[in-house]
Each structure stands twice: as C-alpha cells, then as structure tokens.
Amino acid sequence: MSLDDLQRQLGHRFADASLLRQALTHRSHGQPNNERLEFLGDSVLNCVVAAMLYRHFGRIDEGDLSRLRANLVKQQSLYEIAQRLGLSQYLLLGEGELKSGGFRRPSILGDTLEAIVGAVFLDAGFEAAQSVIVALYRPVLETVDPRTLGKDAKTLLQEHLQGKKLPLPVYAVVATHGAAHNQCSRSNARSRN
Secondary structure: OOHHHHHHHHOOOOOOHHHHHHHOEOHHHOOOOOHHHHHHHHHHHHHHHHHHHHHHOOOOOHHHHHHHHHHHOOHHHHHHHHHHHOHHHOOEOOHHHHHOOHHHOHHHHHHHHHHHHHHHHHHHOHHHHHHHHHHHHHHHHHHOOOOOOOOOHHHHHHHHHHHOOOOOOEEEEEEEEOOOOOOEEEEEEEOOO
16 A cells, blocks of 8 residues: 555655654564654644643533543544554554454554654654644544543433432442452442432
8 A cells, every 4th residue: 555645644744754654563563663653652642632622622621621531542542543544554564463463453553543643743743743633633523522421321320310410329239250359240220219
C-alpha cells in the first residue's frame, strides 16, 4: 500500500518519511520500531484531547473531563480510529505477529496510532500534530454524550434514580464462584421500598 494514501487521510505530508515508516513498524519487525514514538504520541494525544474537551464542553467539571479524556484515548477508541484509517494494511510486523493476526490486534493498532501522532510531532511540531488529532477526533467528539460516556450500567441507573429523587437499589450477592484470588459475583438489585 502507498503511504501517500495514509498521509492524505492524516492530512499531513511527512518531510521525513522515515518517521512514518518507523511509526508503522512493530517491534516484532525489527529496529527502529515505534515504541518510543508511541510514548511521545501518547502524551501529545492526551494534551490535545484534553484541550479539545475543555473547549467543547465548557460546563463540565474536571472529574467528568478526566473521565471523558480517559475514554477517548483508551485502547478501544484508538483502535476504532485506526480501523477507520485502515492502518492494518500499512503495519510492518514480524512473521510471528503476521501469522497470529497482529494486524487485527487492538493493542497494536492503538499503539501504532499513538506512534503516528509522535511521528507527526517530531516531523512538524505540536501544531501539526494537533491538526491531525483534531481531524481524527472531530467525528468522535460530535457523537460523544458527556453524561454517559465511560459510565457503567450500575452508575447510570443510580444517577437516574437520584435525579428523580427515588431510592437507590439495595444490592445483594446471590452467588460467588471462582478461586479465592479471582472470584466473580452475581448480584441482584431490589428497591428499598
């Protein structure tokens, strides 16, 4: 696959194409690989997404902004963006990773996306990296519901009941199974009335 297509999708043409190749190179393929770029890209990504959320959601408190950011930069979110870009077709993987389907692995694709952000930062600076991130996250941000993103069903239920001034459910463990160090519980909720 041509890296021109990927650069067009990113909205950034690399002055140093070796940075993009390195960002796409998994450690199983050899050196230089994308691990250091991933480290750098993770920090830039967190900063830019935090600033985007701060501007976009002017009335949300720090705790909710932190929860939103964590959900937008977590592996699954990065994986979904990487899928949208078709990153798997550009990955440089070692033979073992190729055979085991590494090009589909969320962790590899998410890490590669972070490495690309780091590569853009080194290639052209913070503003260029910010432009790429904003373009990648704009469609995501348009669909985010800050009231629910990242909250589990139990939290959403409790917040709904509190909002309606209804009593919270009482939870009771009905079964526990598994080894003592790794137990799973099943519980039922019932009204306090």
